[in-house]
Amino acid sequence: MKPYLFTLTISPVQSFISQARKSQDLFVGSQILSQLMGKVLETFTEEERIFPQNTNAISNKIVLKLVGKDPKTIGENLERQINKDFINAVFKATCQYHSSLNNFFQVYWVAVELGDKYQESYKNLERNLRTVKNLRTFSQESQTAGHQKCSLCGERNFAKEYDKEKLCLVCATKRCDLQNHSNDSFPSLADIVTLDRKEKLKGQDAEAFLDANPSEKKHYALLHFDVDSLGKTLSGLPEKGQIELSEKLGEFSIKAKKIVDKSGKTVYAGGDDFLGFVNLASLFEVIDELYCDFESMKMDLTFTASILIAHYKAPLHKVLDYSRELLEESKNHFDDKNGVGIMVMSSNAIISKTICRYEDIGLLQKMKEKEIAKHIHFKLPMIFNTLSEMSYDEMLMEKAMIAVEIKRLLKRENPNFEKDDELKELHKKLTIFLNKQTKELSANRYKLDFENFIGFLKTLEQFRGVMQ
Template structure:
């Protein structure tokens, strides 16, 4: 038997996961792909024609598996191994999909079309190459061959005519929730009628086999919180701290039973039109009672200065220069060290992925108690060097700081301690994209903005950056891209964001921000650097921040005081002044330095108001 390097991948990934109306769709898509890779790895280890298997990447204990794995296998029939795995995954995927619907009335009438969609969806690629003189050259060759195979992939045509899926828009509708008893003329030849009480479908929504499977993937999986719930996590916890608040919340939820959704905490949704659209027709007769109960909750929240937030953050990040790291380009003696490097990086990324999931579960900060295992938000996917999750705005900067710090400690520093790098100044980093969105913003738009900001962050020289997009419900968008750390700043960017947000929330008026913007907006050419105005901007920043300090008057209300000296604000003003200089050194064609800086201030100000 001979030694082979074996690579196995499942596609598509991004489109399958991101085509989602609900957060549950997103979560189920990522979990399903991860589950299929786990099945493939498990099957590989049980094939009789293989005498030995070593999984190199990913680390076997990684909770969310990526869509590929690399292994060393000893076998005389590598082609047979690949064919067995491909067939096993296709059959398992078909079984998983069929099991969700086989007992539904009318399923047999669409089963042929259903299986056609399922069988033509997954794209599975695998390669097996005999080991050459070393792991380095074999890995280099298998990656090159994989790229070639994907470039000449076979085209599968699925001839379908009719109404397309509400989520993906690619395949025909096979599951449809009727608007009324006569709603049958929808250009759909044959479909399964979804029960009107099935809250997983909106009235009039139609899904294909793939998207319906995501929607129904596994009833055992804990329901993924909606964007409205993510935004309200902190507020609900604060309200439920006291018995009075707890009773208000529980009594309100009982009105709706299993159809309750956190959007119902917001007054704008308590109307007949919303109830009809979301299949709450039975509650329309109780609308006045519901509005009264919601008003009691709103008044209770206002009494204790609790904000019923409507915004949340979607966070995505990806390792920088992963191709260079995995190819061994950045480490010395890569001909000898690449395999051990891959094993170490696989293990450490697996360890970090566990932390990335648990950071949103486990209380790392004081005064945060459990809310059904949700503390700061919920992770959708954490594969090690890539991540997707939803975070409550109250904890956004703290969570980002923890993720960045732990990635450096657990992954980067371990690599630098274990392996000698060609350039000792190199660091294994990641760049992130964050979108702050209203709960009514379509999920696909929020995801697109988060990924766009991640791409923009990766255009920063040296990367190791983070991009923010604030998507206001009014339509206005603020964008800011920053490095995680600036050597000259002597404070981490997220720490600076936390300090500024805290100051704005407590004693600093946001008037300084708007005044600064108005004063300099027309003095700075967006196409040039602002270096010539450093001193003027810095001097005005100090003056405005000290001028616009809030203090309590005799009635306890906050007013703006004039020319009040605050040592802490002087430190903060100095840090912000230094940040302007550092931002100006960055080169981003689509985002000029001054607007980048002002947008950062606006985002911090927005979070201070929404938390």
């Protein structure tokens, strides 16, 4: 039998994970997925696995090289196994079964015969997978009409009451599945928020502590990142190159988990994407460490990140949705991707948003420490209204005028401006950041992304409020 390249992916992943009210729903949902995919990976030898290489960094997509095995039998067996394992997990947690669970996860798999040219076969594999995903419209067994819906996902029928919540079997599994994950503890959002204040808590419940102390800081950061254009990069590599890259990504995801778990909690660390909570007191440090470690892997790749800073009472499913949207927007912000979106949320609304580069976070941090530029974010928009398109020269003029005004405002705020080299340096860096907010619309038509620039300053202002 000829060798085959084989790939498999499952869906829904995003909605399955983000249907969460408590942090535990999110942690368990993500663990269930990684257990399902982990079991799939275990079926294959190291020689057969191309992506991911490391079975600790589980991704919802796998690529294999099969020799002497029938890919059709394998694909069909895995499809059955994944849904059977999921039904078992639901039954173990809830002691219930419903026929709508039979094809809860849609399993997409394709295989192509491995020809002489590995890269060509790989490209065909990817193309076929896309086609299969587009063609197959799965009919999930419909829910009985008129039946009360689950209060968590609002999609499936209510089946089991838990913690006074009327949950469907899937959501109830996330809530009751604790006995299957006894080795792991799931911190609440309030636990994450107060990680840096353990001595103040004196053993009391974190949420009760935050509720009783209005002056305590109440925000955490949700960190989400995703390797840029991984599919494209993999397609351009020979087999050996793919395996090496896949190994390095696995190594990095283990490092990333370690870094985040020091001052927060990882939700998932897949081969190419990451989600985790971070205590705000360590946010800058964690970001620096992640970027340094990624850089040190020398993978010739970049990643895009979103940092969502939210009040611990903001609805978690909303935080997760915003975080994913921000990541998507940040991916499209720069031509070469590699961006970072930062958003600050109160308990129910978005307060500030900006998209920048990793280096610009250092500027935010320094400006915060130096306690400068406190009013610029609302004074500048009163003076400038740069909505329209401009020629290149007009835009240069506009930027120069804004830079002068920023300097004037900074001087008014700090009378010692001219003698303070550090302050002058920060002004210079802020001007460079302003200069980068240019969008080319067409030939000699430009736009200044003033909104993003003001968003940056508003974010700075928010950082002062939510961080220690």
